[in-house]
Amino acid sequence: MAALLPWLAWFIITLLAVYILNLLAQARRGLPPGPRPLPIVGSLHLLGNQPHRSLARLSKIYGPLMSLRMGSVTTVVVSSPEVAREFLQRHDAVFTNRSVPDATGNHSRNSVAWLPNEPRWRALRKSMGTELFSPHRLDALQHLRRDKVQELVHHVGRLASNGEAVNVGRVAFITSLNLVSRTIFSRDMTSLDDHGGSKEFQELVVGIMEAVGSPNLSDFFPALAGADLQGWRRRLARLFARQHRIFDTEIDGRLRGRETGEPRKNDFLDLLLDVAAKDDNTAGLDRDTLRSMFTDLFSAGSDTSSSTVEWAMVELLQNPFSMANACDELARVIGSGKSIQESDIGKLPYLQAVIKETFRLHPPAPLLLPRHAQVEIKIMGYTISKGSRVLVNVWAMGRDKAIWPEPDKFMPQRFLDRTVDLRGGDFELIPFGGGRRVCPGMPLAIRMVHLLLASLLHHFKWSLPVEAERNGVDMTEKFGVTLTKAVPLCAIATPI
Template identity: 50%
Template sequence: MDFSAPALFLFLFLCFLLSCFFVLTSDRSRRSSAGTAAPPPGPPRLPIIGNILDLGKSPHRSLAELSKTYGPVMSLKLGTVTTVVVSSPEAAKNVLQTHDHVLSARTFNYSVRSFGHHDVSIVWLPPTAPWRLLRKVSANQLFSPQRLEATKSVRMDKVKELLKFLSESSERGEAVDFARASFVAVLNIVSNALFSVDFASYDSQASQDYRDIVIRVMEVAGKIDIANFFPFLGFLDLQGTGKEARDCTGKLFNVFQGFIDARSRERLSRTEPKDVPGTDLLDALLDLTRDNEAELDMKSISHLLLDLFGAGTDTNSSTVEWAMAELLRNPEKMERAQEEIRRMIGEHEIVQESDIAKLPYLQAVVKETFRLHPPAPLLIPRKAESDVQILGFLVPKNAQVLINVWAIGRDPDVWENPMKFEPERFLEREIDVKGKDFELTPFGAGRRICPGMPLALKTVPLMLASLLHSFDWKLQNGAVPEDLDMEEAFGLTLHKARPLRAVPIKKRAGPTS
């Protein structure tokens, strides 16, 4: 852990005060497990801090290594927080399906609490009435088959704009920053679904500003903070996490509020009947608040927009970047994917969403990317609402439960050659990513499965197929595939630490017409 000197001093000083909590917690744990199933095994614990130091800078990797010793259901004590980590398909199925009704609540860290997001967020609320309303609204107004079909033209337009930008870069022989380029395309897809406007262009600073904010929000949300493990220390904000979270999200809230205010004024001046449906999510949300009949208020709307905006842009764009990085590292896989796409689509045609079903190898590339680089490596933490058994081990009430999908995706007992990028494995195995096959659950499963999965499964394959169909690719400055940096930057979501840069080589004129 990387504490500042004042934070470390205060933390050590408070350790003495926390000793009584350690004793009480240990006694309570022993009493809860007496006469019942045994608690999961786990690494030795230090007094007060427990296993905090075992997390390291990349918790998903550290926990994966520990699970090799302590098994697929493992218990750690992170300060005052009892944490159970599952890292096998069978254990994940127990959490996400068998005991989903007991394990659907959330634990939330200090950064989320610091700006009240846990009280109104579709991600962090427990599965009660307010959460069900938010899920229903987002499903019906954004992710239903009807809405996805209605917004298909927007996605196609944004992909064409991406191809135009890449074509111009190709003519200049310039390398493209994939992180930024893919983010702009996804950002505008999402902003049109939410507000019917583009948020950025490829030659504007706005795209980088939005990306920096979104990535910082995700990094802060996944940051190892003292207050995550000793919640009553949150008011001290020893590491400045709360302030950083409020600053980052405040910038986005100001943007959203500007759109809300402008749309509200515009709606007042409309002459059409009030019951005419809106064209985007913001209109739908304002319709729900009309006449004060719904449970939604402006605060709920802003926080819902934050969830959809952050998750929708960050995860989709980073998945496209990871996929391209893996293909550039494995030129024979890229060649096979391109051959399939160009043969099925035609040299001078534009890839359509309907074409994706005809591209099994392209779909396998996407699945293999999700296996090796799941957007949320530990998913979102769950909370046990009562004692429950996972594979015969006791998970006590109020325990935090983490599902290490990153570890499951690299488990040699589950996958042959797990560290290799081999899309072919999905041509031989009927495995999907929609929450039924627990070897591969990048979106989670059960009632808390990611609501944006339907949009992601349209956006990512369409963008990737279009990039591979329209261009050949090479690394900049003569770099060789074996030297491509694949280091990760950990947060609530998993990013490539150093953005991928590659040169597009355009061979056809058709795709951007």
């Protein structure tokens, strides 16, 4: 034991020396202010299980542009619209690349969400914008989504007639999943009734989102990434492989149908296969890229949309005045007994205000997807070093009392007299991000969220169970890639 003491002392001295040198180097680099890091772990101990809230509290001490050392990675956190504009608009080219989670493994090499800013990524983005998410393409496929919403209304109606509470997040998630699958494959990938093996795909999507959003030592200590100590990369690889087999079945079936002369469906799969078959396939739409694209669409399109609908319902149920205004507008504009069309959304300003207020209080991705500084750059007098990870805390921006009066209150009316573009033009509200990395599926997501919420409100009167009325609704959040409700909302629906 005595022989080990000199080695232990040497190790402690070396560790302290590295720590002190790191602090001095950080000061010399002129990084934004931030908490003093501990040896090895840096400021990881300050995050807790609600990092968006912890970082918001720290920003009140150190300012809207601060830096922290997360393990061995320098992380810059942006917490105000003015600073966000600097990073996502004025200096967008420097921060266009993503900081890729280690767990995504090979998937990131073909994913529009994670590919670096290079010709292939730009070609894929262009194809998505012109071939998939343009207004005329979405209009052409809206009948597929309308069918899914009618199924949702019928399912909730059956639960209501049986006296069963509705798990709003669950039915919204499954419907969102099928809205996406109808748009891509012209068929359902799961079922509201969970019959047969349809639940497998739903579980795959949930598993992938949970794995990507889980804290991973490999992201905080890149030198350890090769060991995959927590096994997230291996777990995700298995989930991706199972999901890709399902996608391959869809792709192979469609290709065989083309060979035998089956009628075209003109859905996303047909459109993408057309692009892949062109001689000038600059987007590089090979099989691996199609798989990754479908994974991104299902993950982003279902989880974020359903969580927004659930949070909106939670807020409306706790704010009867807002609920009454939304329902009155729907009855006046749509009319009793009529189904809502996507073209009706523009005629419903209060419903749009409800969605904006929900995005403000409960942004689907509270820290957006992380960016990566490609070069060293000076911003607002501070040095952002090359390789820094950049997080934009849109949750903190939505709760900033300097921007929003009474920021913790649900008040949709604040958006009736205030024009705010949630598509990335106004940095006070950027639930889909901003700049070149704004979410490419945003046009579809906006349609889906409004259609789902409007249909639930228009066809049913909603109330909380007696216990929730008496004890209050548990508003605890579950942090991950998306900010979901930890305790599902179960509400009572009564047909109108």
